Amino acid sequence: MLFVMPFVQLILLGYAADFEVKNLNLHVIDNDQSQYSRGLISKFSASPYFNIVNYSFRDQDGMKDMKKGNADLILEIPSKFEKKLVNREASPIHLSIDAVNGVKAGLANAYSNMIIRDYNFELLEKSTGKVFLPPIGITTLDWFNPGMNYSTFMVPGILVLLVTMVGMFLSAMIVVREKEIGTIEQLNVTPIKKHQFIIGKLMPFLLIALLELTIGLIVAKLVFHIEFQGSILLVYAFSLVYLTAVLGIGLLISTISETQQQAMFISWFFFVIFILMSGLFTPIESMPAWAQKITWFNPIKYFIEFMRMVLLKGSPFKDVAHQFFIMAIYGLVINTLAVWNYRKVSE
Amino acid sequence: MLNENQLMNKAFVNINKVSKSYGEVQALNDINFSVDESELFGLIGPDGAGKTTLIRILITMLLPSSGSASINGMDVVKDFKKLRHLIGYMPGTFSLYEDLTVAENLNFFATIFNTTVKNNYHLIKDIYQQIEPFKDRRAGNLSGGMKQKLALSCALIHKPEILFLDEPTTGIDAVSRVELWDMLKELKKQNLTIIVSTPYMDEAQLCDRVAFMQKGEVMEINTPQQIVEDFDTPLYAVKGNNFYNLLLDLRKMELTKTAFPFGDSIHLTTFEKYDSAILNDLIMKFTGQRTHTERINANIEDCFMEKMLRNEA
Helix, strand or coil, X not given: CCCHHHHHHHHHHHHHCCCCCXXXXXXXXXXXXXXXXXXXXXXXXXCCCEEEEEEECCHHHHHXXXXXXXXXXXXXXXXXXXXXXHCCCCCCCEEEECXXXXXXXXXXXXXXXXXXXXXXXXXXXXXXXXXXXXXXXXCCCCCCCCCCCHHHHHHHHHHHHHHHHHHHHHHHHHHHHHHHHCHHHHHHCCCCCHHHHHHHHHHHHHHHHHXXXXXXXXXXXXXXXXXXXXXXXXXXXXXXXXXXXXXXXXXXHHHHCCCHHHHHHHHHHHHHHHHHCCCCCCCHHHCCHHHHHHHHHCHHHHHHHHHHHHHHHCCCHXXXXXXXXXXXXXXXXXXXXXXXXXCCCEC | CHHHHHHHHCEEEEEEEEEEEECCEEEEEEEEEEEECCCEEEEECCCCCCHHHHHHHHCCCECCCEEEEEECCEECCCCHHHHHHHEEEECCCCCCCCCCEHHHHHHHHHHHCCCXXXXXXXXXXXXXXXXXXXXXXXXXXXXXXXXXXXXXXXHHCCCCCEEEEECCCCCCCHHHHHHHHHHHHHHHHCCCEEEEEECCHHHHHHCXXXXXXXXXXXXXXXXXXXXXXXXXXXXXXXXXXXHHHHHHHHHHCCCEEEEEEECCEEEEEECCCCCHHHHHXXXXXXXXXXXXXEECCCCHHHHHHHHHHHHHC
């Protein structure tokens, strides 16, 4: 189970987690029914991003569709649209967007603006006979991820989450479990040293997590066809340092908790913050300044940065040395705290 | 200094003015006593008397708020590292790995103490032989009595000089209880010092000496025989048909000091000494039911009951 579940997660999320918004449902209200208005509508229907789901002539019908969730945006073309444009008058188009999902709304807005602007130029060219070019043309070239493949972008990140999950959750359970079933009582009276106990407890999870990483890398290669650019050895070296830190967090949690529920709850608290502020789903650069500072303490952030740099860009050690040293210091501090906090004798 | 002391009174365990408080709650208050080498020493007292707290201080798991204690001249706070090699401890709740087999548990604890089962097999032979047929069974699937034997084996595998048992007979069937005490007697013969706590007062008779504890204090330390001999209150066993009403009525009588149900009779102590027949007449008159009364000798439970009440009053 320990190995099947992450495998399923990786495949599922790798395919499903895709931020590209396609298939925006468009409701069209064409009050003009002219050649120009039909031209604009055909631009929308030709775009891969929009599906025209309905036509009507009244605002209310459009809103009804949007409220039901059938339409993501409403395009309303006013009457005399063609006439005004031919007479060189401005004729505003009304666009209503369902902004419940902010990301989707933003993209819908951007896509439709692009289509309308292009159409605008087209009409100007037609009516004046001159060729208008946008002032500066932008051509983009997607480096390191040709074809802007989302799974290429996501899979290394999801891999990080899986490894972290094993490290943090399982290690958080261990000492607490001994507390719950009382075995720690018997162990504490023995001359066993603190570090012996802790290393003995963490070693199996370190190995399991590394095994999981291996499975994940194989899946990334064989299922998602991701070409690893950097050194795999470097990935393992970093994982080792990273896992030491993450296992330390789990251990620290388990030394302050009395029951497995408590440990689970605290682990989730940190895990959710770590994931959502890791840069996996939303770029850290777009967070407010104070939030960016919080991410300095997020180990997942460093691992994801590292994985993307090494696996996708092929960065050598000196480019990721920063992440390496931060994780090393992180691990040292956390584990010291955990060992210090784990007491065999109570006050 | 301590060593000289030891030579003088041969005390193996010395407890000196030990107190322990958890915030407002005083769990132990000024405990002083000593235990001799290869003595079977009992800590008797009701739940919450402080028995477990005292044991946890002695096994170096808990720091006393004040006072000091030593085992074989080693301080339980300063020399805890050395002490852990010579302490055997069996906690009140089963604390072995339930998902390991009997043999694995034993091997594990032997390894932690840097020894092997083979080396010290002779120490646990008598006890372990009884559960050896089940050595490949998981500890979690053992019966209560067998768990007990395994726990005892694990506590003995490193050849401790002193064994602590915290309420070993709580929740164990009558046969296993007898077996356990037999095992302890055998161990005592091998010069092992044993400190055992129990809430069952009848078990006090099986100890060499007992400390009777209540509310964090030691009320009395003595041999069980001496405790019984010292009991000087007149004691009678009263039997009647309507047991419950009899008990209530007896408690209302002016001559009564205490009245407690005890098996099929009521143990009655009085302020003055009476002839059994005369007392029986008095009781029949007061209660209006036919009773039978006879003078009896106190057992250890009567003694503790009386001490407990005296302490509470």
